[in-house]
Amino acid sequence: MATDTTLDTPRGTTVPRSSRAVEAGLDALDTAAVPGARRSVGRVLVRSVMPPVVFLAALVGVWQAVYLAKVKPTYALPGPATVWQTFLDTVQDGRAAEAVWTSVSRGAVGFAMSLVIGTLLGLAMWSSRWLRAAVGPIVSGLQSLPSVAWVPAAIIWFQLSDAAIYTVVLLGAVPSIANGLLTGFRQVPPLFDRVGRVLGLSAPGRVRYVLLPAALPGYLGGLRQGWAFAWRSLMAAELITYSPTLGQGLGQLLDIGRELSQMSLVITSIALILIVGVAIELLVFAPLERRVLQTRGLTTGR
């Protein structure tokens, strides 16, 4: 594409250059390939998988040592081997799968409802200054109110039912999601809105093509926190609302362990709750966030 030009013009303004060649050269220099950070399987193993495994092994080691030292009676602190056996039994007799499925499906339904309500609430608060002033402080306050506090009220309103559980989950997750969306909107650079106006986009067009996509990173942060709150609230609700008519979730499994004074089942339940939390984070939110941030050049990928 480069065209060499030597232009002789009056008054000594000679321009000997091949500007497009210079331009192409600059472009090549400026976008020189950064040494590829190709992630080999071996490096992933060493960098991401090994550290938590080593840490976990050390933790189990300390646990075994404390157990052998008999700091606590065995019924209060069983050894790792006993707990592992209970864990395997719970998995084999299907109770683990049932509890995980019950809780995760409740969590998913509760989160989906929170997503819809929280997003609508966030949009409404964004578009109405009055609503923002009126509801904003309450929504922020709800975020710091432990949602267990709602369990007694929910039980009085809805008895021991799924409705009571979902009420607690919604009250836990909706404020985070609504606030996340608001934060996302607030972080949109004003310049982007001016770009939309200069390009001649209509007001709805600016929301659809500029404001919403620009707010996505903050919104995702809100969703992630909303899920964490939903999951916590769900566990709190399940722990308290035990009833034979309700499906048996992880919280209920944990409560059975307490009733039977079976510490190994208690630890097994806690481990299952943790595993689900980590799995959802690693399989859903982390990849989603990484993709959004990488697209926008907001992360170095370290």
Place this chain on the structure above:
Amino acid sequence: MLARTTGRGGEDAAPAVRAEGVSQTFDRRGPAVLDGVDLTVAPGEFVCLLGASGCGKSTLLNLIAGLNRPTAGRVTVAADRPALMFQEPALLPWLTAAGNVELALKARGVGRPERRAEAGRLLRVVNLGGQSDKRPHELSGGMRQRVALARALAQGSSVLLMDEPFAALDAITRDVLHEELIRVWTEQRLAVVFVTHNVREAVRLAQRVVLMSSRPGRIVREWSVDLAQPRAIESPGVGALATEITAQLHQEISRHGH
């Protein structure tokens, strides 16, 4: 070959931009940012607005762009919606280079198949044909500003407003972009209003340089630049006029010292 008459080409045609007695005050009791500014830009004319900081040149540009309304006076623009380039590329980071250009076409109601083709053509105009699918963060500052130029061209306006678009770039890149801009201007016959505080840049680019005073912003003097394009920024012709304008600019700025 690129000889172009440097006068106000087309005296009888309606002006591309006309500002009449334009004043702007942001704070009711505060000083006027702009005070009785008259400016006429002919179709296809390249005008540089030059001044120190606080002279209201960006304010004037925003008024012409229709982003603000003047406190007094009138602004008329021949185009429906003038294209505007900011100091920052202001590209939307979630869209590719082509996607950013296409958004401007979409805002004009261009259909999807034509959008794709037209965005590709405009990116080739700014010598970025191979970079359509790159995201802004994968491009250098100069390349981003060229995508912004392609997006401004995609607005299809006969008036292009530029608010210090090359101020943040290094000298070599800026040099190349000057050449690129002049080439595009020559080919597309746009009226350009280019705001800068760089005297040499103004003389390098414009057919007419308009000097503004600061607080309040008024038009002090203007020069027509009778040098053929393309000019080199380091050429003696550009240097001589720049020296003369700089002297006047310094005089304007010194008035604020006492």
